Amino acid sequence: MNNQNQVIFFGGGNMAQAIIAGLIKCNIDKNKLIVIDPDKNKRQEIEKKFTVLAQEEIKNHEDNATFILATKPDQIPLVCEGIKGRINNQLIISIAAGVKISFIQGRLNNYDQIVRTMPNLVAQIQKSVTAAYAHPNLKKTNKALANFVLESFGDCIWVNDEKKLNAATAISGSGPAYVFLFLQAIISAGENIGLTLEESQALALKMLQGSAMFAENNISKLETLIKNVTSKGGTTDKALSHFKEKNFQKIIGNAINAAYKRAEEIGDN
Numbered sequence: 001m002n003n004q005n006q007v008i009f010f011g012g013g014n015m016a017q018a019i020i021a022g023l024i025k026c027n028i029d030k031n032k033l034i035v036i037d038p039d040k041n042k043r044q045e046i047e048k049k050f051t052v053l054a055q056e057e058i059k060n061h062e063d064n065a066t067f068i069l070a071t072k073p074d075q076i077p078l079v080c081e082g083i084k085g086r087i088n089n090q091l092i093i094s095i096a097a098g099v100k101i102s103f104i105q106g107r108l109n110n111y112d113q114i115v116r117t118m119p120n121l122v123a124q125i126q127k128s129v130t131a132a133y134a135h136p137n138l139k140k141t142n143k144a145l146a147n148f149v150l151e152s153f154g155d156c157i158w159v160n161d162e163k164k165l166n167a168a169t170a171i172s173g174s175g176p177a178y179v180f181l182f183l184q185a186i187i188s189a190g191e192n193i194g195l196t197l198e199e200s201q202a203l204a205l206k207m208l209q210g211s212a213m214f215a216e217n218n219i220s221k222l223e224t225l226i227k228n229v230t231s232k233g234g235t236t237d238k239a240l241s242h243f244k245e246k247n248f249q250k251i252i253g254n255a256i257n258a259a260y261k262r263a264e265e266i267g268d269n
Ligand SMILES: NC(=O)c1ccc[n+]([C@@H]2O[C@H](COP(=O)([O-])OP(=O)(O)OC[C@H]3O[C@@H](n4cnc5c(N)ncnc54)[C@H](OP(=O)(O)O)[C@@H]3O)[C@@H](O)[C@H]2O)c1
Pocket: 010, 011, 012, 013, 014, 015, 016, 036, 037, 038, 039, 042, 070, 071, 072, 073, 075, 078, 079, 095, 096, 097, 098, 118, 119, 120, 121, 173
């Protein structure tokens, strides 16, 4: 695998820009990156920010280029229409939530070198965890290429069933928003009990970062970790009892289930 393959983005929005930032950090030659976006302002923004080429429509490209479908899901048919005459050997990576591989394949004259993925927004700092599903006919070389691209902005977890991408959407795709909400609630609670906003932000953020890092090496022992912070009748015990009484786990479970169902609905439309 080399880092000299051309990568062409269809859609230059938040996610495409996050991925471009990741690829550039991986020393991809900027001359190999092209963004196709109808929005002139977006194209100017991208050219200024990344010094990569941004075009209104696809013009020339290399045969071994990777095409990344990064528009909103409802634009995918239009993008497929625009590229179907150009497909010969390219790897196609879709990041569009809910759009099935069969949908894309059906619009590309049955072409099957397609990977469907679910990244998340922290791709911007190369910390995305991206769930990926490969068309069963995907060539090994294309899988390696996809893995290289996806790991340029974080970790990549390959799943063996496309339906799992809906679960990944509910966990890791939407997940950063849950964490930001939790963080916001803790910061606000801190202010309510006498901390300044800055103090509460610093304490809450560092606590969350440290806890996540610690959990990384103890992920199968979360129950033990909780017990280690908790002494009977103490402060943590009080807070945990309150969470339990208010069905914290059920609230989280229901919220994630709602996201999962929505991902399924989008995929069925
Ligand atoms: N944001 C996330 O956290 C996240 C996470 C996982 C997956 N995703 C998926 O990533 C995809 C992109 O999301 P985003 O947040 O980056 O969206 P976004 O910021 O709206 O970016 C989409 C871009 O595509 C452009 N576009 C529209 N039609 C096009 C066409 N026919 N050809 C080329 N470009 C076109 C849009 O231009 P206009 O604005 O002019 O329409 C816009 O600049 C979505 O499918 C989403 O499901 C997003």
